[in-house]
Amino acid sequence: MGLSSLLAGGIALLALPAFAGAAEPILQTEQSDVATLPAWGPHTILVVDAVYTHNKDGRAYVVDADKGKLLGMVQAAYNANVALAPDASRFFVAETTWARGNRGERNDLLVEYNANTLGITADEKLPSRALVTPKRNNLGLSADVSRAYVYQMSPSNAVEVVDTKTHTVTQTVDIPGCALVYPWGNDGFSSLCADGTLANVHLEADGKPAMTHSPAFFEPDHDGIFEQSPSSSKDGKAYFISYSGLVYETQLGAQAVVSKPWSLQEGAGLKAAPAADKPLEVTWRPGGWQMSALHKSDHTLYVLMHRGTFWTHKEAGTEVWVYDTTTHKRLRRMPLTKASTMVGVTQDANPLMFTADEGTGGFIISDARTGKVLRVMKALGTSLIFTAAPGE
Amino acid sequence: MSLSDSGKKQAGLLDRLTETTLRRIAGRSSRRSVLTRLGGAVAAVPAFMLLPVSRAGATTKAAGAEAAKPKAKTPFGAKAQAKNDLACDYWRYCAIDGNLCTSCGGGVHTCPPGTAPSPTSWIGSCYNPQDGNSYMIAYRDCCGQDSCNEVTCLNTDGDQPSYRPMANNDIIWCFGTGTSEMYNCSTAAIVGKIS
DSSP, rough: OOOOHHHHHHHHHHHHHHHHHSSSSOOOOOOOOEEEEEEOOOEEEEEOOOOOGGGGGGGGEEEEETTTEEEEEEEOOTTEEEEEETSSEEEEEEEETTTSSSSSSSHHHEEEEEEOOOEEEEEESSSSSOOSSSGGGEEEOOTTTSSEEEHHHHHSSSEOOOOOOOOEEEEEEOOOEEEEEEEEEETTTEEEETTOOEEEEEEOOTTTEEEEEEEOOOOOHHOOOTTTOOOOOTTEEEEETTTEEEEEEEEEEEEEOOOOEEETTTTGTSSSOOOTTTTTTTTEEEESOOOOOOOOTTTTEEEEEEEEEEETSSOOEEEEEETTTTOOOOOEEEEEEEEESSOHHHHHSSSSSEEEEHHHHHEEEEEEOOEEEEEEETTOOOOOEEEOTTOO | OOOOOOHHHHHHHHHHHHHHHHHHHHHHOHHHHHHHHHHHHTHHHHTTSSSSSOOOTTTOOOOOOOOOOOOOTTGGGGGGGGTTTSTTBBGTTTTTTEEEEETTSTTTTTTTTTTOSOOEEEEEEEEEEETTTEEEEEEEEESSSSOOOOSEEEEETOOTTTSSSSGGGSOOOOOTTOOOEEEEEEEEEEEEEOO
């Protein structure tokens, strides 16, 4: 390059700022603001992350499952539970903190969030709360969301009934020998009991509880019922699934009716699996953490399955088996690309299915009708344990 | 394993005793005194557990084989080892869920410094391949610091849901420790021999 060329280039460079300024308008000053969520659709969900490695930092994420996009998050501290109102207008987080991190005054809290702004609309202190690796059924809502039910173990067993209008605990219902809440209708819940019965608590017009017990229908040490068995408060239907794979369809209510069980294995053309009396037999079994999900209008039951012995009830599922709850037959089996301890489904006509990769904290979104992976949110969290979708 | 009829009855009796006791103290006591009494009840467990109680996770003696050692009849017991208490397949850990205190500055029945042991616990029954015996194991949590994550295990032999709390490994057993109920790690103390 000659000297004249260099000079010409230099002149051109000197002229550049004025030229660029003419093409690009100067950026305007900005004000900081806060986003609100787009309207919730059937595929807008909550994903609960227990963060087992430092539980006090648990959280719940709002996810647009159509885009695989994180929309926001809230604290859900120390083995917290999360329950979403069926209309997705609000959700509740039951959580525990200590005033000075790992010490000081303990606060058991029931926090209500506006689902669009993620603003706190109530932040109520509870008498207590069960501290246990979180299961969906440690916190329940009545069908009309007028009541929240918080399971507590301190260490006696009880359920705190919270009026969601006044944000006060109206009752602490002792449920000796029983645990968890499976809400039915607007004024009752059932709990599973150590003697193999259901305790059914009806809250009378004056708010006082009346309890009945169903006859014993299972033996907990022989073939326990999964605590994460799915149910619906709206119609009071529950599908209690045993460790071996028996499904006890139950009409919850003040006089709960438990139907004769059917077998997940028999519904798939296999022989029924043995329970604790033949623990070493390897076959397909249900297992995981949130190991089942219900699509209510489709009458389909999604169950995480793995091959294993008895006492492998927390092992991650390698496949999801889908059952018709009216015929008790398996409709389809969907192998998973990553074994998962949780499964969730949306409640619409084009449902999505959710599973998680325990190793990476990845969140996997699939077509619930085919099992085809649609998108993966890599490392969404740490310990993804269950989802909550509108209309559940 | 196969529970004999008498074993089933004994197990049932234990459950009824436990439940009845819990119902009684829960019905009559303030929560603070429930804690005290439950702590006392669990402290009494070693003597209690020497009773010939057979549970779902326990093994049974072969009839007429006086000198014969029981064989592991549970999935975990069949592959357990007795040498390395830093590994999840160490025989005592048959029903452990959580972090091994042996890897957190404590020991198999010792809490790490800065934590406190829970007076209450859940109970497993585990087969020791070294001596051929099965033992009742109390999985006492160490509390007051957040989770130690050096070695984390999830073993479920005999693990029952939380409506059977004494056999459930999901509950944070940090009642009455004098610290916060924050879970650090789990120990596995022998509290009795089964067979």
